[in-house]
Amino acid sequence: MLSEIFDKSILIFGCGNILLGDDGFGPAVVKRLNDNHALPEHALALDMGTGVREVLFDLILSESKPEKIIIVDAVDHPGRQPGEVFEIAVEDIPAKKIADFSLHQFPTVNMLKELKDHTGIDITILAAQVQEIPEELREGLTPPLAAAVEEACRRILRNI
Amino acid sequence: MGKVINIQPVTRIEGHAKVAIHLDDAGNVADTKFHVQTLRGFEKFCEGRPAEEMPRIVCHICGICPWAHHLASSKAGDAVFGVTPPPAAVKLRRLMQNIAYVSDKILHFYFLAAPDFVIGPDADYSVRNVVGIVGAAPDIAKQVVHYRHLGAQMLEHFAGRAIHPTFSLPGGVSKPMNEAERQEMLPQAKELLEFAKFTIKFAKENVFPKYLDAIQKLGVIKVGYLGTVNDEGALDFYDGKLRLMQPDGAFEEFTYEQYTDFIGEHVEPWSYQKFPYAKKWGGFALDLENPKGVYRTNTLARINVADKMKTPLAQAELEEFRAAFGRPAHQTLLYHYARLIELVQCAEEAVQLLEDPEITSPEVRTKIEPREARGVGCVEAPRGTLIHDYETDKDGLIKSVNLIVGTTHNNAAINLSVNQAAKETIKGGNYDQGILNKVEMAVRAYDP
Numbered sequence: 001m002l003s004e005i006f007d008k009s010i011l012i013f014g015c016g017n018i019l020l021g022d023d024g025f026g027p028a029v030v031k032r033l034n035d036n037h038a039l040p041e042h043a044l045a046l047d048m049g050t051g052v053r054e055v056l057f058d059l060i061l062s063e064s065k066p067e068k069i070i071i072v073d074a075v076d077h078p079g080r081q082p083g084e085v086f087e088i089a090v091e092d093i094p095a096k097k098i099a100d101f102s103l104h105q106f107p108t109v110n111m112l113k114e115l116k117d118h119t120g121i122d123i124t125i126l127a128a129q130v131q132e133i134p135e136e137l138r139e140g141l142t143p144p145l146a147a148a149v150e151e152a153c154r155r156i157l158r159n160i
Numbered sequence: 161m162g163k164v165i166n167i168q169p170v171t172r173i174e175g176h177a178k179v180a181i182h183l184d185d186a187g188n189v190a191d192t193k194f195h196v197q198t199l200r201g202f203e204k205f206c207e208g209r210p211a212e213e214m215p216r217i218v219c220h221i222c223g224i225c226p227w228a229h230h231l232a233s234s235k236a237g238d239a240v241f242g243v244t245p246p247p248a249a250v251k252l253r254r255l256m257q258n259i260a261y262v263s264d265k266i267l268h269f270y271f272l273a274a275p276d277f278v279i280g281p282d283a284d285y286s287v288r289n290v291v292g293i294v295g296a297a298p299d300i301a302k303q304v305v306h307y308r309h310l311g312a313q314m315l316e317h318f319a320g321r322a323i324h325p326t327f328s329l330p331g332g333v334s335k336p337m338n339e340a341e342r343q344e345m346l347p348q349a350k351e352l353l354e355f356a357k358f359t360i361k362f363a364k365e366n367v368f369p370k371y372l373d374a375i376q377k378l379g380v381i382k383v384g385y386l387g388t389v390n391d392e393g394a395l396d397f398y399d400g401k402l403r404l405m406q407p408d409g410a411f412e413e414f415t416y417e418q419y420t421d422f423i424g425e426h427v428e429p430w431s432y433q434k435f436p437y438a439k440k441w442g443g444f445a446l447d448l449e450n451p452k453g454v455y456r457t458n459t460l461a462r463i464n465v466a467d468k469m470k471t472p473l474a475q476a477e478l479e480e481f482r483a484a485f486g487r488p489a490h491q492t493l494l495y496h497y498a499r500l501i502e503l504v505q506c507a508e509e510a511v512q513l514l515e516d517p518e519i520t521s522p523e524v525r526t527k528i529e530p531r532e533a534r535g536v537g538c539v540e541a542p543r544g545t546l547i548h549d550y551e552t553d554k555d556g557l558i559k560s561v562n563l564i565v566g567t568t569h570n571n572a573a574i575n576l577s578v579n580q581a582a583k584e585t586i587k588g589g590n591y592d593q594g595i596l597n598k599v600e601m602a603v604r605a606y607d608p
Contacts, residue, residue, distance in 0.1 A: 001316050002312045002316055002322050002323060003309065003312050003313040003316050003317070003322075006309065017199075017220055017223075018220055019199075019205065019217070019220045019221075020199075046323075047323070047324070048223070048323065049219075049220060049223045049226075049323055049324060050220075050222065050223030050224075051223025051224055051226070051323055052223070053223075053224075054223075054224070054267060054308075057267060057271050058305050058308055058309065060294070061294055061301040061302070061304060061305045062302075062305045063302060063305075134201075135200060135201070136200045136201025136204065136205070137199060137200070137201040137202055137204075137205040138201070138205070139205075
């Protein structure tokens with residue numbers, strides 16, 4: 001439950017849109033963690049869909065903060081194989097002047113960087129390389145991403 | 161050839177809006193374009209799905225306004241099945257909507273709007289951000305988090321899920337409220353109201369007065385307005401008639417089903433996003449000097465079209481606003497002020513709903529039977545009038561869907577405001593980060 005975010009020391013946020021093919025990887029990992037694995041009492045896994053920014057705002061401002069945040073997301077990085085699961089360091093993502101036009105548009109990367117730089121929270125981005133993000137809405141992961149869901153769960157469980 | 165200044169995100173993970181400012185050879189603004197990415201293929205995605213599943217699916221359209229889509233879709237479902245939800249179901253839908261909107265409006269004001277005003281538009285980006293707010297006003301930051309958290313708790317404890325809600329469905333809602341839940345939530349809603357009152361007072365005393373000059377100049381455009389009013393002409397977020405106001409204040413009203421008679425959808429070759437326009441105002445033109453067919457939605461639009469607010473404290477705020485800025489008020493930065501008047505109404509209405517004993521009636525669902533029909537459901541989303549238009553076949557499966565979301569209504573107006581703000585601030589090729597941020601402020605007011 002979203003209302004527990006200030007009570008847990010480890011937060012796992014599945015990010016992405018389940019209606020947009022492989023972009024639904026993060027929510028799929030969270031669903032599997034909650035349905036098929038026993039998370040420790042101090043950890044909370046939430047499907048944030050495309051709304052993680054709101055919670056990041058709250059965490060930046062809050063006095064009670066988790067020790068660790070794991071962001072699970074689908075990415076398209078050059079040189080990676082579809083279904084490959086890997087970590088991205090927050091500092092490897094350029095955070096220059098970014099168009100913070102609105103809540104719809106506010107870039108999450110900026111906020112992750114602010115969180116890491118100013119709060120000392122250990123932030124991990126666990127990414128899976130997409131095979132395809134469809135141009136138009138379509139539900140369901142491609143086979144390589146579906147196969148990567150369990151691997152991502154295991155990596156998370158080893159880290160918490 | 162002149163230069164093009166692009167204000168855009170550097171990553172594609174999130175944040176797809178972009179402003180392009182084209183300068184002529186003398187360095188003055190020749191043209192501007194505001195682009196925003198949209199989700200494509202939603203209509204096709206929905207074809208053949210049971211209409212009663214739509215309120216659950218549409219929450220995934222937008223991670224920021226799931227409750228608005230959830231409720232507009234439920235209302236479109238009520239209409240296609242030809243049912244009227246019981247009074248308590250409508251009250252519970254309204255309650256959830258108001259609580260969700262309180263959290264949204266607090267977030268927008270303190271985190272997106274306030275950095276511009278509290279820290280100032282010319283400050284370096286590294287401080288003109290959320291962390292900057294914590295440094296500048298730590299006590300307020302704490303309160304903001306507390307009350308947003310309280311809102312999320314209220315939604316989750318009662319409705320089950322705050323982010324991807326499953327609470328509402330065609331014909332009503334999935335559970336009634338019991339007396340113990342009402343007793344628990346009423347003081348919480350009162351707390352939200354106290355913070356809403358504090359926020360608008362704080363803004364009027366400490367924020368807006370410093371920027372009266374910017375309010376009068378930046379992004380000001382004289383166009384029309386669209387919003388929802390109830391039978392008494394008061395602003396209503398959940399239900400009523402659509403009122404379309406011309407720039408001079410004259411207006412027409414129409415039912416949801418009639419929106420296609422009043423609103424056209426223009427297409428520009430450089431944007432995937434459509435440009436809705438007022439069909440009866442003589443065509444469409446994105447011309448700053450003489451715009452045609454352009455109207456706005458979202459907070460300022462609602463405040464302009466409504467004769468009054470629905471609740472007494474919000475009404476007192478509206479009267480003060482109108483005494484200062486008139487009706488309709490065209491200054492784009494007043495979207496922020498209007499948002500806070502709405503914040504007061506949302507919190508006040510949440511309290512009123514929880515004080516109403518009828519809200520605990522166990523009758524919260526009307527039975528539905530599939531049929532071939534068209535149904536249009538509409539609510540005022542935080543960012544503007546949200547229209548869900550469905551057609552079903554005899555088995556109640558979706559045949560066609562048309563959506564117009566709040567930000568899409570504002571597409572033409574945002575383009576005009578950006579153009580106006582760029583022309584106002586960039587002269588002779590001279591610009592810096594502070595000036596570009598002022599152009600962005602014109603966009604941020606709409607919260608696209």
